[in-house]
Each structure stands twice: as structure tokens, then as C-alpha cells.
Amino acid sequence: MVRAKILPMLIAVVIVLPFFFYLPPSKAATVDQLIKINPENVLEHVWRISAFGSRITGYEGSIKTRDYIVDQIRTYVDNIIIQSFNVTVPYDYGSSVTISGPNTEITVKAYALAPNLIETCYTSGLEGKLVYIKSTYGDLRDFEGTDVAGKIVVLDFDSGEAWRWAVYLGAKGIIFVLDKGKLYTYVEDLTKRFWLPVDLPRVAVYEDDIAPVLDKLRRGEGDFKAVIKVGMKLEVRTGYNVLALIEGSDPNLKDEIVAAFTYYDSWSIIPELNPGQDEAVNIGILIELVKKLAETKPLRTVLIGFFSGHHQALSGARSFIYDAIYRNETLKDILNRLRIVTEISASAYGSKIGIYDQGHFHASVSASTPISYSNNFIKLRTGWDTGKPTEYPGIWNVLRDVVIQLVGEREAEQVLYFDEYNPLTSPLDSIRYFEFEAFDLLQILSYSIGTVSLSPYRNTPSDVVEGTVEEKENISLVANAYANTLNSLLQYKYELPFSEHDFKENDIRILVGRTLIYNMTKGTYEPLPRTTVVLMFFQGVLLQQPLGPYIRHYIIVTSDDKGEFMVPVVVPGGAYTPSAYKDDPSEGPVDYVVDFGEYGTVRGTIAVAPQPETYAEISLFPAGSLVVFDVIDPETFSPTDEMGILIIDHYSQNFARFFSMLPEFVAFIPHPNYITGVVQIFVNPELATTPRFDVIFSLGGTRWYSLILTNKNRG
Template sequence: MRRSHTKLKYSLIIFLIITILFLPTVSASPGSSTPASDVEVIKKFIGNNTAAVLSHVRTLSSYGSRVVGTQGFYEARDYIASIMSNLADEIYYQNFTVAVPRYDIDFSYSVDGNNYRAKIYAILPNGFSLGQIGDIEGELVYVGSGELDSYRNMNVNDKIVLIDFESEINWLRYGSILGPPKAYIFIEPYVRGATFNDSLGTEFTRKDVYGQYVSIPINTPRFYARISDIKHILSLLENGKTIKGKIRVRAEWRLVKACNIIGYIKGTVFPDEVLIVAAHYDSYSIVPEISPGADEALGISFMLELMKFFSINRPKRSILFVALSGHWEGLAGARIFTKNIILGRTYNVKLFIYLAFSASGSELAILHAGRFYFNPTAGIEYHRAGVLDKLNLYIGQLKIKLYGGERSVESFIYPGYAWLNIIYGDPLSIFDSEAFTLAGGYGLAFYVPGPRLYWGTPYDEYSKFKENFENNVVSRKSNFLEASASLIYMLANDLELNIKEPSFRLFDTNYGGFSTIRGRVLIYNLSTGWYTPVPNAIVRLRVIASMPNSFGLGIYGGYPKIKAEYVEGYYTTSGSIINITDSKGEFTIYGISPSALLGTEYLPSIRYSYIIEACILNERGEIEYYSDLGVHSRDVVFEINREEEMVNHVIFRCGSIIAYSIIEPETLSIPKIFRLEVRDALSHMTPQFYGSTFYSFSEGYSAFIVFSRPDTPIEIFIVSRSPLTGEPKPLVFLNNVSRGLRAEYGRSTYLKFSFIQIAEDLYNICSERYSMFYSQGIRNLEVEDNLNSIRLYLDKAREKVALNEYTQSMILALEAWKLAREVYVKLYYEGLNIRFSIIFVFILLIPFIYFFERLLFMYPDIKRQTLAMVSISIVIVVFLYLMHP
């Protein structure tokens, strides 16, 4: 009996031990105190509230445009704030300002004594140039696709040109060198009926947005018109009518109010631990006034429903729901929010999750870095902090399948191939969480890869979004909304979530550091010999990222350019961060990345060199003051070497000279610049004051601007690497037939038919140099034939221009340009050969004179011997002077 009792006791003890050991496995998977079954409540909520998500998207996209500063943006702000205020325990507003262009446009036209009006819209500015302000008047002409043949028998000088939107950069490539026109109106793509009046508008995608706006401040006004608003004009032009148009433009750069809306829901167990869930609510479009941004609104709409859920089902740790703005102004809202987090230290933030959704995709990717800062080495910190282990645990528990069939987040954290493919494949993969990561925090983007075809266009409409949403979300048993909600639920409720506290930093020498630029814009005052601050100057910040391998990355106007050596641009789709100086001429930009000079075992060093440009626009919208690159220049290119980098930038009063069609005449490709100089045409030295924007070549379009004072004629010398051989060859020597190019204060001077002028200036230089050789008895029959051919080509090119036969004119001028380059090089080497031969002859003369004196005279004393050698030298030099050049 006793033995039986003992046996029973031991059996009970063993049973209890086994029960205790396996109890955690029964209630929850290892490492998580939140049962996977608990997640069903949020999945069910999301599934039942997709109609609410659609309702938010429909409302937000109905405002017409949510570009910061528009009426629709403020309506969206109020709509979101009203919802969040009813759900949050506390609500906060972070107000800040961003610089945006604001337009007021009125377009009218007259034909046969009848007056009409039509609606047109502004296109994004070229750099910080707003185009001409005031009244723009001229005859309306239509050039279709804008190819060179479209201008045949047409004089577009001082005209208002209508051009198809899908013509891309042809307005700059061809139209501007022939006119330039008073303005361009890009016409919405359309399907033509029997007549223009029967035409129906279609649409364009972001793939069609190329070159309609550029980064250099060319002041040519550009507008956009829907076919329904413009087809009457096209019909009249088709019938041979003459139409006079008038565009009244009021425009300015303005600091407008933007706002981050922050809703706080307090946790029940860990109220001091905070999870941030964020999405941006503004939108972006090449036509800022038409930017419905329906697909863009999915992230913020989903966030509002998440907030509703957690207001009812209280999380164990606190959540900050953040509606960010200024996304397309260089993550302005995210940088301001991050600055306040790291300086205020109000919250113990565990993780920042940014909702980067699109209904054009169906799978979820979880990324730690994007294309804004390109800061991938922070990925190793996520391993050390335990973030990835937790996420992988949740993904395994919930049986979530990520983008590309991945079952782990490892591939989405650098150097994972999924991360590389996504980042390099999509120029819109810039995330507000990147600012938090740069500062040393742990930020993740819940990103849905997809084509996003209508982002940045006027056609990101609710109807298109709803169709994609039905196909990629509603109709799928498991979708990215449920997956995202489940992971956020686990993070908010896991009692065993123990993420290492982030180490925030304002400066770091190796990837990271939330630095600040504080600067002043100044004018050098010649009367006082010192610098004067300039209020209300427009400041633009760009960056050159230098890398020793092919990971170089940059975005120009929304499109990436991956290069082998370096990249120019900035991290945003607008290509820059723009600010305006205050009354003291000062400006501040937060959240700037220092260089990563050390690198890691899997990523080389990156050097970020920052470029500042500044200008003042006059009442006509023209640049009156621009960055000085002359002797008084300061802090044009600099690096971040401390937490707060102080810069001083000098501008000067000037006018601009704009040259188009700067290409390689042999291959018609964009030149690879080897050397570029702006000189005083009189002294051939660097001018005291000058500016330029030659970075356009590396961005892929063939135009540049030089800024100078009217009292200083300038010349421009460009040497490029031959696309055929790679050797440096002179490409351009613009000096206006040795008179120099002159600007006018506050006005743009356009080099019309620049391909002819470039060829002509090169021809004149070559002709002058060959005349010097010819006068000395040196002839080269090949050079003479080439010079005659160049003159013939140029004369015929001028004739074709007079006949408005521009294609033939350009062909002839390019042939002349190509020959002139060859002649220039030949004459250069001819001159070198003459110099070297003279040096060689004089070296030989020294022993010759000595031996010649010994042979003829053999004077015994030094005095007579020296006199004889001097006499022989004089005779030989006179003989060579008469017989040799």
C-alpha cells in the first residue's frame, strides 16, 4: 500500500512537471506571450471594415488635390483630425512650414473677334524658376509630338505652343532652340475622333512623366490642359484659324503651413513603451492642382481604422498614431517629427512603423531603409536589437507569406536581395520612417511593392483605386492589410517584447546622424567690401553621393539614375529640398545625413557632398540674383562634419544665358564632361562674378545656364570625353564671334539655333588659327578642305533656317560642328609639333654652333671664339626666321 502511494506521488509530480513545461506551448508559441489565436479579433475587424477604408479613400481623393498648401490639403487635415480626436486619448498638432510654388492662372483666347476662356494648370517648376509672371500673349500653334519635323514651315518665336504631353522632353530638345516660344501648353493624351471636337481624353502614367519639368531653372512657362478644355482650340487651328492667346500668371514661392496630427492611445500594461504607426496624408502630382491621390490615401485610411480598433481593444503598450504631411517636400513632416522625438525625449519609442501601401500590389514587404537616405547599414542594428527575431517569430506563428514568397524578413534587410531589388526597382520607395532610422531609432516600412502607375499624376482616381482594391485586397483570403494589422497587434500586445533601446545620434561618421544645416544667404557689397544678409531668398539643397562601386543612387524628377562612380541629385522626387530665408537671411534644414566614411564589411563608404543654390526672383519671375561661383563664392559645395553645420552662401545680381542642344555631334548623345570653364571674354580669366548650372548634363538633358553681369562679356569652354574613343576633345567654345556673350540684369537671354552658333564659333577660332599658320607659310590641304566644307555647311544651315526647314538645318550644322572639332584638334597638335620642333632645333644648335666655329675659325682665345659663336647664332636664327615659322 505504501509502495503504491509512493508510486502515485511520483506520477503526480512527473505529470505536474510535464504540464508546467508544455503549458507555454499550449497557450502561446515560444517567445511570445500573445496567443496567435488572439490576432483573429483584429483580422476580423479589418475584414469587416474594408468598406470604411474605401470610404476614407473616397473622401480624401474627392478634395481634388492634397498637395501641401492647396485647399484640399487643409480639408484633408481637418477630416483626419476630426476622426483622430474622437478616437485618441490625447491629440497633438505639430505645425511647420514648407516652401511650395503657388499659381493663379487665367487663360483666354480670341478668334474672328470672339473671345473665349479655357482652364489650364501649372506644371511643376523647373528647379526654383516659376516661369514668366504677368501677361503672356502670342499666337497659338500646335506642334503635336514636338519632334523637329513638327516645326517644319513654322516660326514658333514668340508663340504659345500647344504640344502633346507624351512628347516628354522635346520642348527642351527641339522647340526651345528654335524660338523660344512664349509658353508651352501640354495637352492631355487623347483619342481623336473624326474631328478634334470628337476627341476623348485618356490618361498618362508616371512612366510618361519624363522631361516635362527639369531641375535647372529655365524660365519658360509650361502649363497643362485637359483635352475637353482645349479641343475647341485644336479644332479651330485644324481649320486654319489664327488664334491669339493670353495667359495671365500670378505666381510665387511661399512658406505655407503644414501639420502633423498625432493621436495617443495609452497602453494598459506598458504605458511608457510606445509603438509609432504613421502614414502620410498629402499627395503629389506633376500638375499640383490636380492630385486626387486615391491610391496614396490607402495608408492613412488604413491607419484611421487601426486607430478605431485600438481605441476599443486597448493595447498593452501605448501607440502613437501619426498622420504626417510634407512627404513630397523631402519628408519634411517626418524630419520635424523625428527632431521633436529625439530632442524632447518625451516617449520611449520601441519601433516606428510607416504604412507605405498601394492597392496596385498584393504582397507585403518589410523594409528598414528606402531611397531617401539610402542608409542600409542600420540593418545590422535591427539584428542586435532583436527586432528581426520578433518579427520572424510572429510571421511564423501567423503563417504570413511576404513579398516573393518569403517567410522571413531577413531578405528585406540589407544586404538582402529582396531589399536591393525593391529599392533599385522603384523610385517611389521613399519612407517617412527613414528619418527616424537616420537618427538612430528603429524604423520599418510596411511596404506593398506595385507599379503605382498613377502616383504623381492627375489620374490617381478613386475608380481606379477601387478596382485594384477589390482585386488585390478584398478578393484575397489573406491580404496585406490583415497581415500588417496582425503584426502591429502582436507588437503592441506582446508582454515579452524586449527591443533594445535605440541610441539616438545627431552626428555619426558612419551611416546615420540626424544633422542640421543652419545657413545664411549673403550679397558681397562692393561699396563696403563685406557681406549683407538677403531676406526672402529661395534656397535649394542638393547632394552628390560618391561611392566606389555601382551602388550609387539618385532620383531626378522622380526617376532614378544609377551610376558607376557618382550621382547628382537629392533624395526626393522633386530632386531637392527648397527653403526660403527669413528676415535675417537665415534658413535651417533638419535631418541631413553626414557621410559614411568608414563603411562596413559589406558596404563601402559613401561621401555626401551637399550643394546649395540660392536666388531671388524679380516681379517678372526672372532670376535677378543667383549663386556666385566667382572670387567671392562661399559654401557652394560642402560636407556635414558636425551636429550643426553652419554655412554662408553668396549670391550676386545677374542675368542668365541659356544654351540648348549641347550634344556630341558624332553620336547625338549627352556629353560626358571632362572640363568646363566660364571665362571673361576680354581677359580669358575667371570672372569676378559668375554662376552656372551645368549639372544638367549628368541628369540627361542637353541644356545649361550661365549667370553673369552685363558689364562682363563671357565665353564658355567645354571639353568632353569622346563617346567613340574616350579621349578628351573640345566640344564647345561659345564666345559670340570673339565679342563674348552678354546678359541683362534680371532677364533670360536664349541662344537661338545654338547648334549653328556653336559650330560657327568653333569655325571662327579654327579659321583664325589656321590663318596664323598660313601667314607663316604652313599649309595643310586637309584642314583647308575641312574649313571650306564647314563654311559651306553653315551657309546652307542658315538658308534652311530662313526657310523654316529645321531638320535639314540641324543636320548641316551638326556636320559643321563635327568637322570643326576635328580641325580644332588637328590645329592644336599642329601647333604643338611646331613648338616641339623649334625646341628640338635649338637643342641641336648648341653643339652645332660650337663645332661649326671649331671647323671654320678655331680661334685660340675665348673672347674671339665667343664672338664668333654669337655671330653664327644670329645668322642661323635670322635664316630660320625667314625660312621656318
């Protein structure tokens, strides 16, 4: 099980160090000269956008948001480019719950939860007796005296991890009850799903929709049954980036481009219930900034970027870079002229702001990062040409000056921090990804100005912004701080001391491959089309030290009709742990899984080659699965990462010919604290030398504890 200690707090406690540089008053602008973004205008955009529905990339709400952005900025920019790309997402076609019982039969709209890894738990009708569990402890004690085996369990959505215990005890489905009066935190996004492809339907319904039945269930009255229908499927959808150019007004400087980026998609543990309002604050700020920049006539060209695919491993930003280098000369020209990437990362829920130059996608540090990039970023942050006519005071000094003018010097000391944000050591609830992380892989100078604390309600149906005075003040501060710091770069009257680029194919790394199945009759591998591939970024090393466990991302792609797939822009020098699944038909457990056996083509991780292209073949086999819960160390009674797992033929004691296994890590964080003790085993007796297997869990070392599971008696 996932224990509470692994998620210690809902609100991040970010350790930050004040890092101020003195800026002489003579360099300061007056308040009247500042760009001023009205937070009420920002909020108006937020509420309009959230009314479009879920903005998961490829959803209708995402398309409507794209069109809204274009409509809002088209009269203020010189050129708009809509760039498309493919992305694999869970698409919800609609779900329902039908409840029948004494004098009762109702059908209500239900909302499927995010997949268990890639398993959407699609079902045309799962039927079972209903039982309500009141979660007091969030563990096994809540189930004392109640048999849930083979039943559909009803739980309040804020019941923590009690649903997992229901599954451990044999429940066949889960119905979560949503209370519109409650606020749910991002922790639900981590704990309300398995990080393995377990076929266990989970849906949510609103309390008001089933109130009469729910009251009776809570009192233990009546005999009710339910039929759950889940209409979610994993599909390849089209995402869109909205790119716009405001041409520089100075003929000598307009070839230099400075970017202003954000993302416009959103995410929720319940994909269809996804207001994403706190995330939409960034969209509103950037729309309003475009209007202001059109008035100020920047000296150098501005690239405005609204990316989608943020929640799919920055797929929009990575696709932009790939297309620019491999496919599109217009985008390539823009990329080559790009000197600095800036990003707004705002929240209505925090008053403290800081500068970020690295995130959790890859931490922007690697053994291959040149010293020149670090030196140039220090120059960008602290300034250059001090005492000369070409002096620029640095973005930190400009930011500090702007904030002082906005709120006063005393207040500035309280809200302005150089956030010593270290992705290598920051806790789970401080994880942040930035669009610029795709660009600093190209050594393009990149930073974000953002709010230190994000809304704790992100990634849930509770991600709403009320428009309080405090929220407006928070939005105003970060929006105007970002806008005016950016404008200082745009209006700098001399050439930036950062050279232009000439990017070529060898400047990025891509991963290509095929999904295969071994034909035992022919003795050859054959393509397995339309297969879902999951690539988990494996933590590398920096100066012989491992990167922190939170530096991670996972990429999900789908192979085409020939079994071929391509992943644009992966981390140079990194490694990815691959797995693959084919769930066709969608109903029931996955049908094919990655093969670690005799004919498996995957051995450990895929190391990204120094050449532009890394090639990988991933073989699968048709399989059934066994899910083992609470695999723990008997000395500590806790899950452990020291467990060795062997899947062997019972009679020969050799490895099984075809097999696979996956231990569960919450959010794919490779750290002992995030091991749940759940392991999924995949075998196929029909393809084995004999139909009998032993599954051995061993601690190894000097501790010879072992658990042996066998199907010897049944085959």
C-alpha cells in the same frame, strides 16, 4: 534632350526573393482573432479626402485633410498633438488662358505645371500666336516645316518630350491639352519640367474647354493668339503633423511606444490637379486601424503619426525629430520611449506585399551605422528567445502566418515576398521614400509593410482609385497584413529587447546658414533676405563604394528677413551640393543666383560636420541667364558628364568675376543616363571687369573637342 532610353518602363520590375521562415502551427492565431479592416471603409475615406482638392503641403486640401483625420480619430485616442512646421512649396493662386481669333474670344481656367526647379514661371500676361503640334515621334521630326519661334505651342499632354523641342526651337510658352479620358503616368512628373530655373511658362487646359478652337488649330485653320497668365509663386507655407497616442493598457509595458506612421500629403506635376487617391489609401488604412486598436486595447502605447511634407524631403518627419530634441519636452518624451517605428506603404494597384527596411532618402546605410542596429533588426525580423516563454517569432514569420490565414498557403506563396529592395540598384521607377528614414537616422528600429508595385499614375491628375473588386482585394490584403503584424508587437506580453533612448542635440545633424550678396562698394558681404536655397544630397560612400545614383533627395528652404536659414535633420556624414536663387519680382527670370566666381563662398559641396551643427554661407549675385541646349559629345552624339565648362573674361582669359552654371540632370540623379545636355549659364556684364565673356565647353582628356560661345561683338 532627355532621351527615351533613360525611362525604359512605366511599371517597375522589382526583383524579389522569397524568404520564408517556418512558423509552427501552434504559434498561429485563428482567422477569427485577426484584426479585420474593411477595404470599403478605406475607400470611403479615400474618396472623401480627394474631394478636398490638392493636398500639397500648405494647400487648403491639406488643411482640410488634417481636420478630417482629427475628426475621424478623436474619439478613439487618448491624446492628439498638432505639430506645425514651415515648408517651401509652389502655391498656385490660379492661372488662365485667353484665346482670340476669327469670331472668337474665350478665357478658360488653366493649371500651372510644377516649377522648373524653383522658377514658377509667374506671368501677368504672356502673349503670342498659337500653333498646334501633333506629336508623332516626340522629337524634332514633329516640327518639320513648322516655325514655332516666338510662338505659344499647343501640345497634347501625352506628347512625351516634344515640348522640349518646341523650347529648343524658340517657343515662348507651352499649353498642354488634357484629355479626361486618358491616363497619364508618373513619367510626366519627371519629363514635363526643366530641372533648372528656366523661365518658360507651361500650363494645362482641359480639351473640352477649348474644343472649338482646338479643332481649328489641329486642322491649321484660322489665326489665333493667346494670353497666358500664370499665378503660381514659391512660398513658405505651414505644414502640420497629426500625432495621436493610444495609451497602453499594461502598466508594466505602457512606457514602451510602437509607432504606426504614414503621410497624408500628395504631389502632382500639375499641383492643382492632384487627386492623390492611391496615396490616400494609406490614410484610410491608418484611420481604420486606429478604430480597431481602440477596441483591442494594446498592451503598450501606440503613437499614430500622419505626416505632411513627405514630398518635400520628408520635412514633416524631420521637423518632428528636430522639435522633439530642441524645442518640445512632450515630443522628446515620446521620441525617447519609441522602440519601433512601423509604416504602411500601400497601393490599390498591387497584390504582392513585402517588408521594407530602407528607402531612397539615405538608404539607411552609412559608414556610421552601428552593428547593433543591424543585429537588432535581424532580431526583430526573425524573432528572439526561441523556445522560451518570452519567445517572439519575428515580424516576417507573423506576416507570413497572417497572410496564410487571409488567403491560404498556396496563394500566400504568390503574393508574399521578402522584397530584396535595394535602393542602391533599384531603377528610377522603383524609387520610394519612407517616413521612417528620418527615424532610423536615430537608430530607432524601423520598417514598412507595403505593396511591391505602386500605381503608375501617381504624381499626375490620373491618380484615382475606381474601387474595383481587385483593388479592394489588394487593399484588404496589405491593410490586414500590416495591422496584424503591428498588433503582434503591441500585444507581446513581455518587455521588448530594445532599450529606451535619451536623445540629445548631438544625436542629430542640422544645417544652418546665411544667404549673402557681396557689396563691391563697401567690400563686405551683406544679407540677402528671402532667398530660395536648394540643397541636393550628394551620394556618399559605404565601405569605399559609392552609393547608387538613386540614393538622393533635395531640400528647398527659404531664408528669412535676415538671410538666415535652417535645415533640420540632415544625413550624418553626407554632403549637399548647394545652389540659391532669388526671384523677386516673380515675373521674368530669376534675379539673383549662387555665385561661383571670385567672391563666391560656395566651393563644391557642403560636408555635414560631425558636430551637431554645420554652418554654410551662400553668396549670390544679380545675373542674367543663357540656356544652351543639346550640349553633346560629338563622338557619341549623347550628353556626357565629362564636359568641362569655363566662363572666362574674353580679354584677360581669367575666370569671370561673377558667374554660375548648372547642367541639367533629370530628377537630380547624378548618372550619365540622366544628363539632358541642357546647361544654364549665369553672368552679369555690368559687374564684370569687361562686358565680354567666353563660355567654353570642353571634353578634356585626350579629346580636344571644344565649343566656344562669345559675346565679344555685342557686349
